[in-house]
Amino acid sequence: MEKTxxxxxxxxxxxxxxxxxxxxxxxxxxxNQNIPADDLFQIYRNTLNWELEIPKMALFFREHDKWVxxxxxEASDELLNADIEDYIExxxxxxxxxxxxxxILRDYEILVPVYHKESPIAMTxxxxxGDHDDVYQKIEFVSTVxxxxxxxxxxxxxxxxxxxxxxxxREMELAASMQSMLIPESLPxxxxxxxxxxxxxxxxxxxxxxxxxxxxxxxxxxxxxxxxGKGVAAALLMSNFQAHVQAIVRRNLPMRKLIRxxxxxxxxxxxxxxxxxxxxxxxxxxxxxxxxxxxxxxxxILLMNGSKYxxxxxxxxxxxxxxxxxxxxxxINVEEDATLVAYTDGLTDLKNDSGDYFNVDALEQFxxxxxxxxxxxxxEKLMKHIDQFKGSREYPDDVAVLTCKLY
Numbered sequence: 001m002e003k004t005x006x007x008x009x010x011x012x013x014x015x016x017x018x019x020x021x022x023x024x025x026x027x028x029x030x031x032n033q034n035i036p037a038d039d040l041f042q043i044y045r046n047t048l049n050w051e052l053e054i055p056k057m058a059l060f061f062r063e064h065d066k067w068v069x070x071x072x073x074e075a076s077d078e079l080l081n082a083d084i085e086d087y088i089e090x091x092x093x094x095x096x097x098x099x100x101x102x103x104i105l106r107d108y109e110i111l112v113p114v115y116h117k118e119s120p121i122a123m124t125x126x127x128x129x130g131d132h133d134d135v136y137q138k139i140e141f142v143s144t145v146x147x148x149x150x151x152x153x154x155x156x157x158x159x160x161x162x163x164x165x166x167x168x169x170r171e172m173e174l175a176a177s178m179q180s181m182l183i184p185e186s187l188p189x190x191x192x193x194x195x196x197x198x199x200x201x202x203x204x205x206x207x208x209x210x211x212x213x214x215x216x217x218x219x220x221x222x223x224x225x226x227x228x229g230k231g232v233a234a235a236l237l238m239s240n241f242q243a244h245v246q247a248i249v250r251r252n253l254p255m256r257k258l259i260r261x262x263x264x265x266x267x268x269x270x271x272x273x274x275x276x277x278x279x280x281x282x283x284x285x286x287x288x289x290x291x292x293x294x295x296x297x298x299x300x301i302l303l304m305n306g307s308k309y310x311x312x313x314x315x316x317x318x319x320x321x322x323x324x325x326x327x328x329x330x331x332i333n334v335e336e337d338a339t340l341v342a343y344t345d346g347l348t349d350l351k352n353d354s355g356d357y358f359n360v361d362a363l364e365q366f367x368x369x370x371x372x373x374x375x376x377x378x379x380e381k382l383m384k385h386i387d388q389f390k391g392s393r394e395y396p397d398d399v400a401v402l403t404c405k406l407y
Contacts, residue, residue, distance in 0.1 A: 020141050023047045027145065031152045041071040044149050049073050052138050055128030056107055059146070060084055061153065062121055079104055079125075088113070088123055094143060097125070110135075112143050114150040122150035187212050188220075189375075192285040194405040195222065196375035198383060199398075200346075206398035207234025208344045209242055213249045215282070221249045223280040224342040224402050226297065234398075240269055241276060255282065255293050255329045259315060263295075266319035275319040279311070279342050283334070283406065290406075292330045298345045301364055303371055304338035308364060311340075339371045340404040346397035353391040362389075375403045 048054045058075040060067045067084045087102045094112050097105050108127035124146050129135055187195035197210045207227030214220050227234045244265045277297040283290045294314035302309040313330035350358040
């Protein structure tokens, strides 16, 4: 009789092993077929419920720094809705649970964790095992299956994230290409004036902007703007704003009216959620008169006859108020060989490794020392200078520089 019992036990053990092998084969084939994650979780549940006859189970996965139950057998709502972070912090391998310490786990005896490197990615709670069960073999198999499923799901997640990153990268490259078409590729150089611009977006695309418009009859207009925020959202607003600037400036309106119209357009676009700092100048080559408005922008620097001027007359930022306060229009009679540098605050927000800023005084000193250079060479040297100044630090913001020589 005893001999027969041993044979029965061996046959049952062999049968269970065959079931386990078939289950593992089915799971791996399903993974190779790239079935959806929800289907894989259902296979996991069925394997533990039907093949191993486990009465209670709850499989948790970490998603966005939160543990979420993805599959379960007879789990209570209390456990399914619980934050299990505090219950598992002491477990890094298969362990017996202490129900006195964690009452919510009173129906579970064993915890099977799965780690990726040093980070937990899955946790399975097992409960309801009877005294007659071969607990060691069952838990060993549960650990194997959980690891296979967890790694497969993690690989799916990583692959999806990689695809998303590649998609975003392509979109950013396209956005950068489109934005580069909006920034003037070349600026005019003649006997009356020479312009050159530099644009370095912080994130590939950005919200800084400069432009030049030949109004006609010896008048030209130029501007620099800085849209609040960074990245694609700022770039979209910048492109919209640029279209309005181009259209409105060509109408050669009085400066105050031009600024009020632009403010209204920005409010219509952003609903007050974003704002724009803006500097615009209008220069007449015959009268040598420069009119300008500074709408909350960093003050451009004008050098002529050994004197420095910071162009700060104007008004507040665009897009913040429905009705702008009084708008002051600055007016300067430009003498020969004047140099004007307009820029965004990304330039003077630069810090070096010692924590010092490339402030306005440093910029003025650079302009004074290099004022006789051609505008293109001037900007090229300025970019090299600030690259050396910032050292290993990244650019904290978009940088735009528009340099003008007025002869």
